[in-house]
Each structure stands twice: as structure tokens, then as C-alpha cells.
Amino acid sequence: MSKYKTEEGTIINTNLAAESWNEHNWWNGRNYESTATGSQWAHQTLYRSSKGRYYIEHTSQWQGSKPHADFVSNEEAAAWLLLNGHDLLPGDLADLESEICE
Numbered sequence: 001m002s003k004y005k006t007e008e009g010t011i012i013n014t015n016l017a018a019e020s021w022n023e024h025n026w027w028n029g030r031n032y033e034s035t036a037t038g039s040q041w042a043h044q045t046l047y048r049s050s051k052g053r054y055y056i057e058h059t060s061q062w063q064g065s066k067p068h069a070d071f072v073s074n075e076e077a078a079a080w081l082l083l084n085g086h087d088l089l090p091g092d093l094a095d096l097e098s099e100i101c102e
Contacts, residue, residue: 017047
């Protein structure tokens with residue numbers, strides 16, 4: 001469980017999320033890299049809050065870095081899911097796939 005305060009003053013509590021999705025990782029021959037960030041050190045997890053808003057939790061293995069979370073638009077959430085191999089979008093995002101993909 002993590003808690004973050006956004007710039008707008010909202011408290012994000014990952015423990016209260018209605019749903020979450022992990023990033024896709026791929027083996028580059030030496031290390032696993034995040035598809036979401038392109039890094040072996042920086043990672044992301046997408047969440048849908050209990051109120052239906054989407055946010056991304058950013059974490060890192062770099063010493064001194066601070067985890068944080070940011071709200072994202074429905075379009076950004078849908079694109080994140082598709083990029084990370086989640087082909088079945090949640091119902092509230094399903095109509096966005098045709099707008100995002102070419």
C-alpha cells in the first residue's frame with residue numbers, strides 16, 4: 001500500500017484502487033526492461049481508483065528517487081494498457097481503442 005498527495009491536493013491510496021495493471025517487461029539479453037518506461041530501473045503500474053479515475057504509480061530502483069502517482073486521462077490509460085499488452089480494455093475505455101490505434 002502506498003499513499004501519494006497530488007499537486008491538486010488529492011490523496012491517492014493504491015490500497016483503495018478498484019483495479020490495477022502491471023507493466024509489461026521484456027528480456028533485452030541482459031536485463032528485464034519495462035515496456036512502459038524503456039528502462040530496467042523505472043517502472044509503472046496503472047490503477048483505476050474507487051471513483052473511476054485512472055492514475056499511474058511511478059517507482060524506481062534508483063537510489064534517492066521518490067515514487068509518485070499522477071492522474072491520467074482515459075485516452076492515456078487506454079494507450080498505456082495497449083502498449084503493455086493488455087488487449088482487453090475495461091468497458092469504460094473500450095471505445096477508445098479505435099481512436100488510439102492505427
